[in-house]
Amino acid sequence: MESVKLPKIQAEKIAESITNAIMEHRIAPGSKLSESRMATAFEVSRTKINQSLLMLSESGLVQQLPNRGFFVSSPSIDEAKQVFFLRQLLEPEIIKELLKNIKLKDIKRLHRHLNAEKEARASSNRRLIIRLSGEFHMLLAEMCGNRYINKMMAELCPLTCLIIALYDVPNTPACPEDEHTTIVAAIESGDEEQAISLMKHHLTHIEMALNLDGSNNNNEVDWDKIIG
Amino acid sequence: MESVKLPKIQAEKIAESITNAIMEHRIAPGSKLSESRMATAFEVSRTKINQSLLMLSESGLVQQLPNRGFFVSSPSIDEAKQVFFLRQLLEPEIIKELLKNIKLKDIKRLHRHLNAEKEARASSNRRLIIRLSGEFHMLLAEMCGNRYINKMMAELCPLTCLIIALYDVPNTPACPEDEHTTIVAAIESGDEEQAISLMKHHLTHIEMALNLDGSNNNNEVDWDKIIG
DNA sequence: GTTGGCTATATTGCATGCAATATATGTTTT
DNA sequence: AAAACATATATTGCATGCAATATAGCCAAC
Numbered sequence: 480m481e482s483v484k485l486p487k488i489q490a491e492k493i494a495e496s497i498t499n500a501i502m503e504h505r506i507a508p509g510s511k512l513s514e515s516r517m518a519t520a521f522e523v524s525r526t527k528i529n530q531s532l533l534m535l536s537e538s539g540l541v542q543q544l545p546n547r548g549f550f551v552s553s554p555s556i557d558e559a560k561q562v563f564f565l566r567q568l569l570e571p572e573i574i575k576e577l578l579k580n581i582k583l584k585d586i587k588r589l590h591r592h593l594n595a596e597k598e599a600r601a602s603s604n605r606r607l608i609i610r611l612s613g614e615f616h617m618l619l620a621e622m623c624g625n626r627y628i629n630k631m632m633a634e635l636c637p638l639t640c641l642i643i644a645l646y647d648v649p650n651t652p653a654c655p656e657d658e659h660t661t662i663v664a665a666i667e668s669g670d671e672e673q674a675i676s677l678m679k680h681h682l683t684h685i686e687m688a689l690n691l692d693g694s695n696n697n698n699e700v701d702w703d704k705i706i707g
Numbered sequence: 708m709e710s711v712k713l714p715k716i717q718a719e720k721i722a723e724s725i726t727n728a729i730m731e732h733r734i735a736p737g738s739k740l741s742e743s744r745m746a747t748a749f750e751v752s753r754t755k756i757n758q759s760l761l762m763l764s765e766s767g768l769v770q771q772l773p774n775r776g777f778f779v780s781s782p783s784i785d786e787a788k789q790v791f792f793l794r795q796l797l798e799p800e801i802i803k804e805l806l807k808n809i810k811l812k813d814i815k816r817l818h819r820h821l822n823a824e825k826e827a828r829a830s831s832n833r834r835l836i837i838r839l840s841g842e843f844h845m846l847l848a849e850m851c852g853n854r855y856i857n858k859m860m861a862e863l864c865p866l867t868c869l870i871i872a873l874y875d876v877p878n879t880p881a882c883p884e885d886e887h888t889t890i891v892a893a894i895e896s897g898d899e900e901q902a903i904s905l906m907k908h909h910l911t912h913i914e915m916a917l918n919l920d921g922s923n924n925n926n927e928v929d930w931d932k933i934i935g
Numbered sequence: 936g937t938t939g940g941c942t943a944t945a946t947t948g949c950a951t952g953c954a955a956t957a958t959a960t961g962t963t964t965t
Numbered sequence: 966a967a968a969a970c971a972t973a974t975a976t977t978g979c980a981t982g983c984a985a986t987a988t989a990g991c992c993a994a995c
Contacts, residue, residue: 488773489948490761515976524950525977533718533758537765539858545716546956546977561853568800625789630767631859717978743946752980753947774947774986 493521493531501540501551502613502640503606508553512541538634540641552641556691559642562635563686569628569635570616570682571675576623578671585622589663592618596659613640615659639685646689658684721749721759729768729779730841730868731834736781740769766862768869780869784919787870790863791914797856797863798844798910799903804851806899813850817891820846824887841868843887867913874917886912 500506512532518525532549535541542552554562577585592615599607613636620632658681665674728734740760746753760777763769770780782790805813820843827835841864848860886909893902 488771513976526949526951529977530758530761533761534765537762539855543716548957548977558854561855564853565855568796572796625792626786627767627789627793627859627863631855635855741946754979754981757947775988776947 489523490527490530490534493523493527494534496521497531497535498540498637499610502610502637504609504640504644505606506551508551508641508645510551512549512551514548540634540637552638553645554638554642556646556693559646559689559691560686562638562642563682565631566616566635566639567679567682569631570619570678573619573623573625573628573632574666574674574678575671576625576628577619578666578669578674580624581622581666586663586667588618588622589666593660593663609640609643612659613637643685643689646691648688648690717751718755718758718762721751721755722762725759725763726768726865727838730838730865732837732868732872733834734779736779736869736873738779740777740779742776768862768865780866781873782866782870784874787874787917787919788914790866790870791910793859794844794863794867795907795910797859798847798906801847801851801853801856801860802894802902802906803899804853804856805847806894806897806902808852809850809894814891814895816846816850817894821888821891837868837871840887841865871913871917874919876916876918 497506497512506512514525514528514532517528521528532541532543536543536549540552541549543549592611596608596611596615599611617629617632617636620629623629658677662674662677662681665677725734725740734740742753742756742760745756749756760769760771764771764777768780769777771777820839824836824839824843827839845857845860845864848857851857886905890902890905890909893905
């Protein structure tokens with residue numbers, strides 16, 4: 480079962496708050512994360528910030544360059560595709576596992592989340608919409624009962640937000656309107672096949688709405704391919 | 708493609724060396740990892756050790772308890788099953804992806820690894836055998852081209868070594884003799900179906916050789932289940 | 936002999952300060 | 966004007982020291 484609820488370490492809270500900011504596109508991919516500035520902003524010592532950033536770099540959301548500091552990751556097109564590949568693999572399994580012993584309180588939690596998404600859309604809070612959209616998938620992973628899948632998704636979803644920030648086609652409607660609702664409905668009725676099918680399509684829709692064909696993206700040169 | 712080869716940070720090297728020790732069963736699950744002792748052992752400051760342990764705790768191999776320090780994880784039976792579940796899911800995909808564009812140098816690398824395993828078996832170096840057995844799977848993951856799958860497997864394999872340390876039935880032969888060789892042969896001949904089938908059976912063999920039925924294991928009481 | 940409480944020890948949590956490195960600014964040179 | 970260099974500034978890397986907390990050892994009480 481779950482492990483005992485430990486008092487969450489301060490560094491974790493800071494890391495979480497940075498993750499939120501990244502998911503909400505309030506920090507752009509590639510941004511430098513200066514320890515001293517963050518230390519004054521969060522009103523803690525640099526040590527604590529360093530620890531938070533170290534955690535985030537281990538989770539892949541942030542990258543550490545020796546003697547240069549921490550930067551928000553900016554996944555390449557290849558990496559973006561790899562993220563979606565893995566999500567297509569994991570998320571159907573999450574649904575299968577979840578359906579094996581879903582509890583009423585899980586359903587309630589899903590509905591609460593859908594409501595939050597609805598409100599965010601109603602108030603056109605685009606930042607919140609993006610984050611909540613990601614967190615929906617993290618919520619499913621959390622409920623599926625496999626802590627390693629959960630952990631993986633807790634890394635892949637923020638990364639997906641970064642990918643959207645990088646490769647979103649500007650004038651696209653913010654996330655396919657209400658696919659989450661239909662997925663929850665399928666889960667609620669216990670229709671595994673339907674839920675999985677909807678999920679797969681949902682993921683495909685997200686990916687297809689992006690510009691991952693390598694053209695027209697204002698990215699830096701990928702030096703890896705040249706010097707590698 | 709691969710990212711630029713960064714000068715590996717010292718903390719990473721220390722973390723790697725701890726990981727190796729854990730994989731070789733030279734540090735038992737649950738062991739306390741004292742910062743000060745490790746600092747003197749590695750001849751670095753406590754800060755550096757703290758960073759290494761923080762990385763390891765983020766990867767799940769080590770657990771941090773507030774005000775008590777770091778401990779080597781000891782996965783529960785449930786968690787052990789979750790690890791194998793995820794590996795059964797990922798590793799067939801790794802083979803599929805790997806076969807899509809495997810290079811000659813990859814095959815060579817696999818053979819070098821098989822030789823190393825052979826030597827370790829010849830010299831009855833049980834510790835090395837266990838670590839190399841895990842690293843075989845990490846090698847496949849590394850070559851499959853998906854860095855997120857690679858990262859996941861780089862966490863799951865050391866965890867599996869911990870699980871073996873915890874739930875191994877004492878007088879069992881050390882790892883099903885040469886299943887790695889047959890898997891490589893299947894990969895080499897491009898027989899995807901065969902390679903996947905062998906891999907699945909291999910994983911099943913490993914799991915079945917363990918005592919994961921909840922009986923006869925000299926574990927502590929799982930208080931989580933009681934107070935949770 | 937086990938439990939409870941007290942003191943002494945060891946360990947973690949955390950901030951700070953200094954050296955090493957990288958970035959930015961401004962000046963010279965071609 | 967652009968490039969190259971030199972200086973000044975800012976930032977990271979790292980060790981250390983002190984306060985807060987937990988662990989261990991000890992003695993008394995039951």
